Amino acid sequence: MAKVETLSNSRVKLTIDVSADLFEKGLDYAFDKIKDDVEIKGFRKGKVTRKVYEQHKGVENLYEEALNYCLQETYTEAIMANDLQVVSQPKIDLDVQNVKKGESFTYTATVAVKPDVKLGEYKNLEFEKPSNDVTEEEVIAEITKLREQNAELIVKEDGEVEQGDTAVFDFEGFIDGEAFEGGKAENHELEIGSGQFIPGFEDKMIGMKAGEEKDIEVKFPEDYQAENLKGKDAVFKVKLHEIKIKEVPELTDDFVKDLDKEGIETVEALKKDTRENLEKQKTEANKNKAIDFAVDSASKNAEMDIADEMIVEEKNRMMDNTKRQAQQYGLDIDTYLQLTGMDKEQFESKLMQDAEKSIRYNLTIEAISKEEGIDAEEEEIESKYKELAEQHNMEMEQLRTQVNPDAVKQEVVFKKTIDFLVDSLQTK
């Protein structure tokens, strides 16, 4: 039988005895596994008995496999018997010297378990609800954005290149009089001030007239991505064809009609529609804010001692997820990190924080749901299944085999608990 000892940091140390009988069973199991591949003179392959094998090759060869068997048996049994909620791989401490055929032995397993949560204040918290109202200015700003998106480029007949204009031109770049690869294009469109070209280039185009030719001298920056161009002085021969300016459409009924939105034909209708959309966005955003606030405060007020192993395992799980996501875009993790501008250490420490936070949240919500007796009804689980089936476009039956009902139940309970917390928020 196992002896249970509670350690700090939500760890539990199990001291477990393995009887000689069980070890014998383990040896049998181990021999059974290798039996078919044993060759001993006088016996056909797979016909050797365990006794003969032990005399020839020694019983020690079976120990490793037998131990695995015994540990698994006794460990699982101990976990079940003591009703432990294990959250990490066990750390097994076993002196192999003590293991002998026909004798019992003892080992210890240290595991991290779900910590006890001591809830602090979590309901009826004060929260200043941000207003869902949308002001006239916000509507106008939104519509202006829309107009700019629909701006058309028209050719400026005469005049000079100005900031914000789009220039259409040919160019060819030379370094020390030699043309280099990728330095040439025809009829290239460039918005002056967009910063797409190397610094200085766009500025020097300001003031040029359509049809004008000019040599532009620039220096490639030291941190330019192409190795052979870094920090070099270059001359670009530029021929400007035309200058285009952005024409933002006026806000008229015609413009609204051009947008081709169903049921919206007048400026008034557009304003109303925009306002409604903004209100929806705001309501949604504010709801999320309230959820964040409720869960965050509740978990901050709660006390728990999360085992490091638990956080590390959650972190690894998150890491795997990220890797899988990156893979879907055909990237490996290193390139992915490069793109997001994080180095590995930063990323890991960020994941650690996220992992701890997410564990805190989950444990807090779980504790609250227990405290408040929030449970999921049969129908609620059913409807969640239905929802999931629609989301993943799968048959209900198929989904049922893949998704554990306990997980679905937990999700329902979590959602109900969060709703409960948000409802209990008191307006300041």
Place this chain on the structure above:
Amino acid sequence: MLSSEIIKRPIITEKSMQLVEEQNKYTFSVDKRANKIQVKKAVEELFEVTVLKVNILNTKRKKKRVGQYEGFKSETAKAIVTLAADNKIEIFSS
């Protein structure tokens, strides 16, 4: 001859193990010169058991070749010893 000279070694094969299990018969490689009575006495003395019956069979020498050299696998005699019902010999036990 000494008992330990008569009994050379136990023969442990699938077949001999089957004989042990099913009929309590033990197979040994024995000196060719020994007769059944000598084998019986030797086994009784060495393993402290009661022998009911001894059968001896001579194995012929067989031609073997190692590379270019030809030779023979040595001749030996096999003794199949039947023990009394509750007698056992430890080295065979399985």
